[in-house]
Amino acid sequence: MRFAFATSHAAMAATMVLSTPAFAQGAQTETAGNAGAIIVTGTRRADRSALESSAPIDVFTAEDFDTQASGDMNNILRSLVPSYNVGRFVGILSDGSGFVRPPTLRGLPPDQILVLVNGKRRHRSAMVQLNGGALASGAQGPDVAQIPSIAVKQLEVLRDGASAQYGSDAIAGVINYTLRDAAEGLEVRSRYGQFYEGDGEDYQLAANLGLPLGPTGFINVSGEFLDSAPTSRGGQRIGALATSLSLPDVEVTDPIQRIGNPDLRSYRLFVNSAIALSDASEIYMFGNYGWSKQAFEFNWRQPYDAQGPGQDGTGTAIYPRSSVFNDIYLDQLPDGTWDSNGRTFNFASLYPDGFNPQFQGKVTDLSLAGGYRGEFDSGLSWDVSASYGQSRVEYTVDESLNASMGPDSPTSFYSGSLEQRETNFNADLAYPWEIGLASPVTIAVGAEHRIEAYQIGIGDLPSYQAGPYTVQELDTGAFATQGPGVSGFPGYSPNFAVDRSRRSYAGYIDIEGDIVENLTLGFAGRYEHFSDFGSTTNGKVSARYAVSPALAVRGTASTGFRAPTPGQLFTTAGITAFFGPNPVELLTLPADNAAAQAFGATPLVPEKSTNLSAGFVFTPGGGFNLTVDYYNITIRDRMGIASYIPIESDAQRAVLREAGLANWATVGLVRYFANGFKTRTQGVDFTASHRADTGIGQFATTLAVNYNATKVLSSDPTVVDDMRAGNIEDSLPKWQATMTETWTLGRLSVTARGYFYDGFTSWALPENGGPLDVGSEVTADLEVRYRMTDNFTLALGAENIFDNYPDRDIRSLGQPNSNWYQPTQATVSGNRYIDSSPFGYNGGFWYVRVNAAF
Template structure:
């Protein structure tokens, strides 16, 4: 628990929600009363057009534009985290591309098991395969939710249920459907500025939305500009402290950990125009562009010795530790006429040398740069026939390209010829979809028509890895050297290969692979009797790279009274291997396990000759079986309680194997099989179906809306209990015991959000109390087993007060994490001199509340 009194925090939150109800006031105007009683019609999880949230046979949350507007952050992932307790995200500072494309999780499952829709159409994936992400998300490839600004949304629906039989691949954890605004008039302008209590992390966000008439239709456009500065919560490093004592001017701290520097702009269009009284043409799409930068670890110019580390609290301090130069000495003068037995030159230990400190005398911290470009467009024709069949024919295309650069670094193996800025290459994901959907209400004698929905889909997915500058990946002439001393003895010297920090994508990494898929589904739903709803869905999918799969779902709801109902469903599901997982091929060179010679580690495709040589098999879909059951209590449209239990078993989950060491005999065998770079390979890994999990939990959502005569009050309490278990490791090389434990331990079992908004027309107050349970980290593995640290539960409180001026202008001020709460600090592997780990970190990236601390902001809005 934290130093702040929990009683005070809870009292403040309850006061915001309860005090106004104690005031006896006259009834509000009839229009306000009707708005409070009105329930939202859902379009996710059902293909009927008359289902409300409480009438649904599956748990669906619906959040309106007003709900989004009361959130302290316009970032969609942060909004979802505040609204949906089973939705989480981690910071992943300094974790390669995962620093820029943050992987979300839903109900304890990774991002590529969440299906994201925009206006009911599938959103394409990010180009990033989360190889360097957290344990739960590592290896996944999901959509980038940050590409969608909240100002463009009229509503968000979150289906907390498996729905692969209805929507296809990826819908194991659930479905998030983003509904775009469709107003045909008006102009909305918004500005937000804030920074952390520490004075860093400055955040400027500008957004706008405008609607126009397009004949009898509409044209709606939204835009957003973001300029975020990095915040830093790292401490000094033990080696940099020692370097300063030697007179080296090392930055303080030398490596920063926090959100990246981020400048981005995004545009979203949504439009439709009637063709006749019953049909229309529609189009929507988005364009996004972001430049981001993050620090990598500081590199030392000279060797130092530092006091020893304390491995665990109360443990002994280790002996002083030597930290060598981050980049070794390069020997430039080959001895004329002298060669090794292999014909390589022999260099003189007494001749000229090159040191990285000649370029970076104070050491260096590589800066990793990302340019992320995202574009997506959907065009379609929909309507209703003369005999009552609704139809929707659409075509969609999307592309995400991530371009990497590295500055303030070098390729040590190139010696003094190395540049200090590198273009590393690019990743690209392209998708094209064609869909036809139709539904027809057929009278068959039940209490409601039998809604028959069916559809067809064709999808093509392409994944591309583009080559970087040669200097970014080249194995230079100084990668490995035989050096002779004056006395005739010799030693080996090595230099890291590629841009130091992140080697570029070389010829062996270039990939361009595609696959096609064909799908068909049928979805039936009806009220057998007035109190009993039954739904049955089935789907067939065929993928060109692994074959066919069939999935089904049965859902039911029974209402005992208008106020009490039970619901449940059982379904099978699947997630097809992503193009990135199927086609990623990369070679990076390093010195693993203390090796004295460069070792090329190749990530190969599962169907490659090299992969099959080491036991790879074609990737197959991850498969799931899930069931859920719950109760809905709704005494009025203003008070609703839902409680749902879920159990999801996923088999054949995909992971990256641990590296296989390649022996000389295996190199020869691979060469005989036609592998061109066989003799360069030192290690090999690949994606494989490697383990199984079971995730179970409970979602509870209580909502209440009330009129108070002079305003309205909306209160919600949402809680989630979630527990994941690795039930089987079918390929021990694919997932270590440590990763399995972190999958189980690094997602909080309990999360809850209590939120209240009081709206009195001209002003409003919003309060939000967030609770996250404890997490357990198994980040270090010693000979005696994994070392463990449990990080305690966390409470944070958000508060915003706003007012409307002259009916057009809005002014609000607020604070996220009002009481400046931080997660528990890391206690393992701490250097007493700095109070931090060797990297300078003091917080765990998996903390559900992050580690920015308190953040204040002001925002202005205008409507015309």
């Protein structure tokens, strides 16, 4: 037996209201697209549609997911929501950002996007984004890739600040997934595809099964398997070309390093269930388990000095070997110095053709939530719940070395792990109070207790060890240094291992109702106390006025708050990258590290925000809807990672050594987590939809346009330099648009999507070529579906059907700081495209899909 009643929380409304499909479907048929669907996000009323909301909200159903080409939830959201952007970071600076991709919404980082599942807060990923683009730098947000599309019944994207309603993180908006809840039926989806280039073979198999759970309940299970082969879109490294020309005995493949999508295999499982205990109460449970393993290559280590063509393709130039192939001295003299004329060791004996460290990440994700909810005869509803979520990332590096260990170095390393754990307890009450106004006034109150923990697990000893050859004083008075830890991604040492937690308590009140006919007002307030950052109070006011049956105006004003996450407080990481033509060892430190504080770091403080929006809804009838909404978001004490500090003096190295850093003698650049700038992000969202039934089939059209611009209002120059400020302001297209047309006639359906991406600017250091203006682009997707029988559907489609690529990463061509090498048509590291391209850089992708439903 299924039931429906007014609810106190989004999760409660999702299950109860959406369990009456006849009502939701009836509302939807009166409007185009999904605008008439009942929403459960941004309001605690149980009778609101997207068009009746005081804040802009997008609603997508399972049918919207069915026509997507990608198996990655990030790519799906990017195609559905124009202000949602996500890059593919697997280049020279990517580290773990290649495994957990960092999205942005309305130009704001992933940890300012609140993700809910069935209305309950989704836990963060263990990954703190160190090198996932300027906008995400330092952020720690949820990993939405863990959510398989087949598990989703409805998706709601609230494009408005909602910290006063949902708590910390809801500054850019809220993404709420409602899980499927059918008590019967089996659906199976299978897909095969590959890129036009002939690589990146992609296999996906997904299934959803609904079963009754006793006479009054259900259990709905969704599973997904995904296997994606890597892609390669880079060119040859100039050093590899020179090596192949001047040292024919060295085996060099072309390209020597693969730059593109990582090798990926993943398994994901979601379960959703509930049992009615009476006509007005139920217990519920849902959760997930996900496992994925990905791998890509770090920079090629060149074994010998090589001679090749100059950067412009003329003359000759010397391209030096990697420093890991410097000679190591093996004979120590009685006075402690090393014999410069004695025996030596060189890793060229181990890797005569050089090597690419193989970086692998294993991500494990799990969650479990459960509770009891219902409604008294008086109309008072309740929802009491508890949830636990955990994300774990484990790193390994193969085909590498620890140069400081000399001939005793292994070639495979376990570099350690990151783990995020969250436990939530929630109690929510709501009551529709009838006081003689145009509608009952819904009064909701609730409380939350949250425990967050973050752990950095140490790697094996060789992954971080500073071996006996780290710093060698020779008998000549000179010094020879070898980098400690595994080359590519040094492991986490005991100095950086942490297992820390914090607690927070919150209480809220949310009031909403129709004061007079056609006028809706809402007020929300929330108090939160964090054990490590103190207390905050935030508020929100919202209003909607129907000028006529066809036109309504709406607006909101709210404040927000986001405390630094435990991961941001304690993360440490090192990596090697190129600055100009030279490899440099980079180090990122937490703000409370002694070395970071010596270089100017101060304790982190919470971010504070002000969010304003105003717009209108136009519904003239005939299946047409139009919404236009302006937003203005100001964030103070915005957090990220400070600009790099060059390590050039003995005094600086002494600071690093006294702080206990193993690589004090070899690190080239240091940075740390910091507050330090204030931004204003403003823009406009335009959405239009139309549905028409004609004699030649049904046409469903949607157009979504986003304009978004961010301005750095003030900053600490030691935290945000000109390059960082430029990327914050300019690294995303200011205009983006998506137009979708679906035509259905009998058993045949066709969906076409067109995307427009405005030009943008990618900033880089002068030695890396300076800023690059990237031109605007138009891409398109197409899918044709045919329902062969009542149970089977065949689909053929292509993503980026015209095989479009972004502009190449050519900076300052012909100038002394040019980053482009004409002989290889690539940068010094082999890159040809920038990581932050809004539609990727892999070109066209075709696929065939077979779906079965029983």
